[in-house]
Amino acid sequence: MELFWYIVLMTMLAIYVILDGYDFGAGIIHLFFAKTEKDKKAITSAIGPFWDANEVWLIAAGGVLFFAFPTLYASSFSGFYLPLIMILWLLVFRAIGLELRGQVHNKMWEAVWDKAFGIASLLLALFFGIALGNVVRGVNLGMVTNGVSTQEAHYFFLPLWNPTFSPQAEHLGIIDWFTLLLGVIGVVALTIHGANWIIFKTNSSLNATLKKVVFVLNLALLALIICSLLIWHIIEPKPFHNFFKHLWLFIFPIIFFIGHFGLFKVKAFKKDGMGFFFSSLFLFGGITSTVASIFPKVLPSTNDVNPDLTIYNVAADDYGLSVGIYWFIVAIVLVIIYFTIQYKVFKGKMDDVGYGEH
Amino acid sequence: MEDMLFYDRMQFAFTITFHYLFPQLTMGLSLMIVYFKWKFLKTQVKKYNDAAKFWMKIFALNFAMGVVTGIPMEFQFGTNWAKFSELTGGIIGQTLAMEGMFSFFLESSFLGLFIFGEKLLGHKLHFITGFLVFLGSWASGFLIIATHSWMQHPVGYEILENGKFVLNNFTALFTNPWLWPSYLHNQAASLVTASFVVAAIGAFYILNNKHHEFGKLFVKTGVVFGLVSSIVVAFPTGDMVAKNVVKHQPVTFAAMEGLFETVDGGSEIVLIGQPNTLEKKLDNKIAVPNILSFLTYQKWDATIKGLNEFDEDVYPSNIPGLYYAYHIMVGLGTIFIGLLLIASVQLFRKKLYNTKWILWSLLFMLPFPYIANTTGWYTAELGRQPWLVYNLLRTATGASPTVSAGNTLFTLLGFIGLYLLLGLLFLLLVGKIINKGPELIKH
Numbered sequence: 001m002e003l004f005w006y007i008v009l010m011t012m013l014a015i016y017v018i019l020d021g022y023d024f025g026a027g028i029i030h031l032f033f034a035k036t037e038k039d040k041k042a043i044t045s046a047i048g049p050f051w052d053a054n055e056v057w058l059i060a061a062g063g064v065l066f067f068a069f070p071t072l073y074a075s076s077f078s079g080f081y082l083p084l085i086m087i088l089w090l091l092v093f094r095a096i097g098l099e100l101r102g103q104v105h106n107k108m109w110e111a112v113w114d115k116a117f118g119i120a121s122l123l124l125a126l127f128f129g130i131a132l133g134n135v136v137r138g139v140n141l142g143m144v145t146n147g148v149s150t151q152e153a154h155y156f157f158l159p160l161w162n163p164t165f166s167p168q169a170e171h172l173g174i175i176d177w178f179t180l181l182l183g184v185i186g187v188v189a190l191t192i193h194g195a196n197w198i199i200f201k202t203n204s205s206l207n208a209t210l211k212k213v214v215f216v217l218n219l220a221l222l223a224l225i226i227c228s229l230l231i232w233h234i235i236e237p238k239p240f241h242n243f244f245k246h247l248w249l250f251i252f253p254i255i256f257f258i259g260h261f262g263l264f265k266v267k268a269f270k271k272d273g274m275g276f277f278f279s280s281l282f283l284f285g286g287i288t289s290t291v292a293s294i295f296p297k298v299l300p301s302t303n304d305v306n307p308d309l310t311i312y313n314v315a316a317d318d319y320g321l322s323v324g325i326y327w328f329i330v331a332i333v334l335v336i337i338y339f340t341i342q343y344k345v346f347k348g349k350m351d352d353v354g355y356g357e358h
Numbered sequence: 359m360e361d362m363l364f365y366d367r368m369q370f371a372f373t374i375t376f377h378y379l380f381p382q383l384t385m386g387l388s389l390m391i392v393y394f395k396w397k398f399l400k401t402q403v404k405k406y407n408d409a410a411k412f413w414m415k416i417f418a419l420n421f422a423m424g425v426v427t428g429i430p431m432e433f434q435f436g437t438n439w440a441k442f443s444e445l446t447g448g449i450i451g452q453t454l455a456m457e458g459m460f461s462f463f464l465e466s467s468f469l470g471l472f473i474f475g476e477k478l479l480g481h482k483l484h485f486i487t488g489f490l491v492f493l494g495s496w497a498s499g500f501l502i503i504a505t506h507s508w509m510q511h512p513v514g515y516e517i518l519e520n521g522k523f524v525l526n527n528f529t530a531l532f533t534n535p536w537l538w539p540s541y542l543h544n545q546a547a548s549l550v551t552a553s554f555v556v557a558a559i560g561a562f563y564i565l566n567n568k569h570h571e572f573g574k575l576f577v578k579t580g581v582v583f584g585l586v587s588s589i590v591v592a593f594p595t596g597d598m599v600a601k602n603v604v605k606h607q608p609v610t611f612a613a614m615e616g617l618f619e620t621v622d623g624g625s626e627i628v629l630i631g632q633p634n635t636l637e638k639k640l641d642n643k644i645a646v647p648n649i650l651s652f653l654t655y656q657k658w659d660a661t662i663k664g665l666n667e668f669d670e671d672v673y674p675s676n677i678p679g680l681y682y683a684y685h686i687m688v689g690l691g692t693i694f695i696g697l698l699l700i701a702s703v704q705l706f707r708k709k710l711y712n713t714k715w716i717l718w719s720l721l722f723m724l725p726f727p728y729i730a731n732t733t734g735w736y737t738a739e740l741g742r743q744p745w746l747v748y749n750l751l752r753t754a755t756g757a758s759p760t761v762s763a764g765n766t767l768f769t770l771l772g773f774i775g776l777y778l779l780l781g782l783l784f785l786l787l788v789g790k791i792i793n794k795g796p797e798l799i800k801h
Contacts, residue, residue, distance in 0.1 A: 048470075048474075049470040049471075049474055050470070052425065052466045052469065052470065053463065053466040053467050053470065055425075055429075055466075056458065056462045056463050056466045059429060059432060059458050059462055060455070060458035060459050060462060060463065062432055062433065062436075062458070063432065063451070063454050063455035063456075063457065063458035063459065064455050064458075064459075066432075066435065066436065066443065066447050066450075066451040066454055066455060067447065067448070067451030067452050067454065067455035068451070068455075070443055070444050070445075070446075070447020070448055070451055071444050071447075073435075073436045073443055073444075073447060073451075074436055074440035074441065074443040074444035074447065074758075075440065075444075076436070077433065077435075077436025077437045077440060077443075078436060078437055078438070078440035078758035078759070078760055078761050079760065081437050081758070081761045081765055081769075082765060082768075082769070084433060084436075084437055085430075085433075085437060085769045085772070088429055088430045088433055089772060089776060091426070091429060092426045092427075092776060092780070095422065095425070095426045096422075096426065096780070096783065099422050100783060100787070103787050103790070104787075104790070143760065151759055151760055152759065155440070155758075155759050155760050156760060157760035157761060157762075316447060316448035316451065316524070317448050317522075317524035317525065319524065319525055319526055320448045320449070320451075320452060320524065320525040320528075323452075323525070323528040324452060324455070327456060327459075327460075328459065331456070331459035331460050331463075332459070334460070334463070334464070335459065335463045338463055338464065338467035338468070339467065341467070341471075342467045342470065342471065345471060345475060345478060345479070346470075
């Protein structure tokens with residue numbers, strides 16, 4: 001039962017990253033590459049009707065986390081208090097940046113909301129990467145000091161950083177050089193993903209440039225990922241332990257590398273949607289590989305006093321979990337129908353939807 | 359420790375109060391937009407479609423505000439109320455997760471289609487997308503009130519040795535006697551807000567001699583919807599909610615009514631007065647004898663328990679606040695019914711659009727349904743204190759154990775600043791839409 005909900009939750013999070021990920025990526029492209037009004041319009045039109053529904057995957061995943069793994073929800077949301085609240089603020093700025101820009105026709109007004117949308121998207125990509133880094137690295141559960149827990153075994157609190165920025169300090173911070181590296185990977189990966197979405201959904205004059213951007217960033221991504229894997233060895237002695245124990249898990253890294261290497265052929269793609277397909281693969285493969293490597297842990301403990309949080313010690317009671325399956329199946333079928341309708345209505349190139357001018 | 363709890367509570371109170379300014383309009387307004395669009399499909403008179411489009415713009419702006427301020431609500435259960443989430447997540451997580459899965463996806467998928475899709479979809483399908491948005495927003499309200507009702511009147515649970523609440527009866531969450539009266543009361547109240555907003559903008563157009571045709575349509579629709587819904591708010595739904603409180607939370611009822619002492623031979627209803635918690639009496643009281651007993655039990659001499667019958671340990675933590683919230687809500691509700699009755703009579707006599715004082719009253723009434731809705735929720739929430747789960751889990755035990763007061767105050771200040779900005783932008787833009795008026799909406 002726990003396993004079922006774990007798979008549901010991770011799938012929802014992966015879908016969230018793939019869907020809202022292209023919105024963040026589009027925001028970053030908008031910030032750095034869109035110079036003309038026409039390109040800006042093409043970018044916002046390409047994500048305009050979708051971003052809100054995409055964001056709902058985060059909220060729904062949060063709901064499922066709350067319901068299926070209440071202890072994990074309580075522990076991680078209070079422990080990662082500051083960055084989570086900041087993510088909320090950034091989501092507000094991303095939303096109003098997109099929605100308010102077209103409401104007043106004035107150069108200064110537009111400039112302000114363009115920047116709000118772009119910078120918030122960039123920081124969100126960075127923060128989500130850092131968040132993934134924190135989960136992999138683990139936290140000081142029970143806030144152990146000198147070998148003694150100062151809080152209940154499954155609670156903790158992390159400041160934004162500690163003075164050394166070290167991922168191996170006793171008192172960790174959210175941002176250290178390991179999690180920061182994953183944050184940068186998040187930004188690069190989502191920028192590639194967003195560029196692919198824009199190529200897919202628009203006829204913008206940027207598309208040729210964006211193909212070059214995808215190629216170059218993909219090289220950078222390869223270098224960054226090799227770095228992070230090496231560093232991971234320092235933090236966690238046997239990061240690939242799970243994969244050798246259950247060989248079938250290698251499917252996830254394989255999906256990742258198919259997507260990743262596929263993108264080096266970006267300039268040769270015949271169909272505009274191919275790039276987006278491959279970057280979706282690498283995001284899906286990347287996330288699933290990462291969580292599979294620590295499974296069944298969901299939040300490792302960095303001290304020897306308190307046990308890791310695993311799906312088995314944070315889950316809700318069996319009755320609640322099994323009754324939830326019924327309504328969840330009904331709901332997910334409906335969601336698939338909604339998304340099919342939505343993407344059918346707004347299929348093809350979106351340059352002329354005229355988002356924000358209603 | 360005390361500070362921590364104080365800031366946690368302030369942050370929740372502030373963010374939820376601000377948040378609920380928007381859903382209370384959008385839930386009611388979505389129904390009225392569906393009405394305008396339906397009327398257009400039936401009559402093919404263009405002004406109804408224009409009216410639907412005009413309100414859709416105001417709806418979209420309010421909806422966006424509701425979404426961006428709503429996400430922090432869900433996150434705050436975990437960030438600020440971790441212990442509460444850990445202990446009750448197996449139960450309230452059900453209804454909150456269902457809200458995300460059933461209503462947020464529905465609303466967000468079809469709102470885009472509703473706003474951008476008129477040309478693509480044709481009028482009939484466009485009407486259906488509008489209806490689905492309405493359905494999603496009302497489903498959202500339902501699941502939130504199911505959660506709220508469980509906290510007020512917990513059902514279908516058992517408590518384990520480690521203090522965790524586990525669900526043992528899923529359907530009980532939806533047959534909770536607290537749920538349906540509260541839900542209908544709340545939805546009717548949401549319709550009151552929407553009706554007054556529609557009527558007030560209509561009155562503004564008539565008084566301002568602009569968009570006359572629409573002014574009349576809005577005033578008429580607002581007054582009719584408003585009269586029906588404001589009566590439903592009081593009776594039967596308000597009455598049913600109050601009876602639930604008497605039955606399950608008698609100490610809360612005593613505090614709401616300002617009843618410090620049990621009185622034999624029937625209790626009076628207090629219209630005005632200031633609760634004096636030091637001397638345990640009401641100052642400057644104006645009251646009508648025996649009415650409260652009659653309203654509560656339909657018997658003039660029924661006994662109602664006063665605060666003196668209860669242990670101070672279970673008193674609502676803020677008696678004056680609770681008392682004022684309740685009295686403001688009831689007082690305003692009564693004024694709404696009175697004004698709308700008079701307006702309806704004038705409408706029936708075909709004199710409403712020339713009766714200036716009523717139009718002015720409708721215009722100036724605009725903020726008051728918001729106040730009534732907000733104080734209504736304060737009544738429910740302050741009435742539940744000092745409990746998170748009534749009689750079972752105290753608020754003081756629910757806060758996050760590791761988040762310090764300094765961090766909570768930091769984020770509270772951040773939210774205040776951010777929401778101030780949002781509020782200003784909202785007013786600017788909504789003013790722009792209203793000033794432009796329904797005739798100039800692009801087609």
